Amino acid sequence: MMLHFTAPEFARRKERLLTEMAAHRLDGLLMFQQESMYWLTGYDTFGFCFFQALWLGADGRLALLTRSADLRQAQHTSLIEDIRVWTDRADATPQGQLRDMVASLGGAGGRIGVEYDSYGLTAANGRKLDTAFDGVATLHDASGLVDRLRAIKSPAEIIYVRQAAKLALAARDAAIATIGEGVDEGEVLAAMQGAVFRGGGDYPGNEFIIGSGRDALLCRYKAGRRQLDSEDQITLEWAGAYRHYHAAMMETVVVGPPRGRHLELFAAARQAMEACAHAIAPGRTAGEVFTAHAHVMDGHGLAEHRLAACGYSLGAKFTPSWMDPPMFYAGNNWLLEPGMVMFAHMILMDSASETAMCLGRTFLVTVNGNECLTDAPLDLIVNSL
């Protein structure tokens, strides 16, 4: 069994979760988020693409229902001992098997929390779940319950986050060493992702964002590569991932002489980043960080070129996204606390002039303020031959 944390660490997490469940008067919790399963037991898989669920009873008992392809995966990567398997058939009813499993563990008649807001529980399967449990137990939405606990990292987790940050910086170095006129985006991607893998790191929760020319204005991955021109711009958003913990960064690199608009946008992005770095502190809200960012951007007359969010929490995340709550958006009153890991991204996209400028750094919230984990100079990167 390959566990990335000690038994006492997992025991503390379980204790925190059982306390939360008691506060919500839950007799048990059905987890569908892979992030919750990994955090609570170490279970590490993308098998959540099929129906599976992890049960935690108020009595502390754990049980997993999954498919045969994940039986050994759970045995090798988690501390779950009670693993049950459902089999693919045209008439398979895994939700009914889950109900029977919960009943066998004393959950019948109980008040059960369910992670309804999970990629691992599609709306179609959610309906089947409700039907299967009808008359057997009452199901209550407990989405976000584990997320709240996961948001605050333990010292053991922060060790992995720091390693992820080192890999993010290594990927940055690899990118800067590769980018130049005539270089294919695919070479840049191979260099960056290769630096993470060679350092013992993992696939990211979502694809690295890479786009140049006009597509430097995009902030999602897409298929299709191009070669860099003699005067070009390339936007990169990436994360070092280690034991699935993420540390993200973002930069727009200019090839050839920067345009005046690049310099204008960069000045605003750096000032906004500095304002966010000041606002990321215990007792401040996620919404206040967004306001700090928007205030600078809008002061530069760039309101129409920024996004409606400027960052989010990072942790041990699985696909399709490395984004974790809370997010930096207007009015979000989630309080920042020591141990939270927050990614701040300053994204400026000017469609009229087709100019992009982005900056992103990851911060650890400390007792007094924060520490930038992906510390690299806040200078415009220009790669000229």
Added chain:
Amino acid sequence: MMLHFTAPEFARRKERLLTEMAAHRLDGLLMFQQESMYWLTGYDTFGFCFFQALWLGADGRLALLTRSADLRQAQHTSLIEDIRVWTDRADATPQGQLRDMVASLGGAGGRIGVEYDSYGLTAANGRKLDTAFDGVATLHDASGLVDRLRAIKSPAEIIYVRQAAKLALAARDAAIATIGEGVDEGEVLAAMQGAVFRGGGDYPGNEFIIGSGRDALLCRYKAGRRQLDSEDQITLEWAGAYRHYHAAMMETVVVGPPRGRHLELFAAARQAMEACAHAIAPGRTAGEVFTAHAHVMDGHGLAEHRLAACGYSLGAKFTPSWMDPPMFYAGNNWLLEPGMVMFAHMILMDSASETAMCLGRTFLVTVNGNECLTDAPLDLIVNSL
């Protein structure tokens, strides 16, 4: 705009979908699967991690509701012209905005299909969707409707699948050139994924599976790398991905002299693969392919060491998985047709002796039978110094 297919190709797909919708008496379809959106319009994003939906009315009108971060993404990658944005706020109600959008396009009072079985529509959002549309339109589960159309590839799609297969073979060469005593798994992963990226390819729909020693018996990705011993085994399952189209392969590579059990399992895996290659033909069912595999495995006395499924369809897939329906499992009566791309994986895991042996190849179903797209010798790969 970067479209990977011609306007007539997209028009044909839309025509096929409108015909299916008419057959199901649907006045409109709400798509939540990123795969459906990519297939129908080119829209290429992992933004499905948040709430978004694509509408197609029976009148042929398309409209997308998404977040601001995906506005330009939709403009740059798709032919969708009507793009509407919902904004992150603590009290955001995008499902209500979606209802209003559908009503504005004439969908009120209609019979609307919904892709309820989508990672892009969590159970929590599915409930909000039902509430928002209550009394406005009737929603019907239309999951799988686009999947059925996507399963059969056009000639234009097959060009990309063939390119994906070339990248899969390049990754295989890179793996074999790298594997050896003392080599870190991370080096192997970097070499394989780097070969795909350098060839213009994409991130896969799920992580490449890599595991050695005892973990060669796993068939999912997990965090944590190790170095290969002088006598070792490493199981790899990977896909070349091009324009998001996948061609997958699987091998267990032996380091140092193979054990007798390796040879026994390999003989069965190869024979089962040959049986499947014979069974993959138009008019045969997915279930028949599974039976062909199970018959060989069980004839070798290996029933307890095989899985309950032995492959699946491949196409343009997004995370968390590259697996598409139909799957090869017992009793699946989905008929194979020309233009389908099927991955067959022979997975043998003997826990008692901790021996793994896997083989996987991708086949294009043709008019007469099939063509192996990832054609490499079915020989046991032994990497000795």
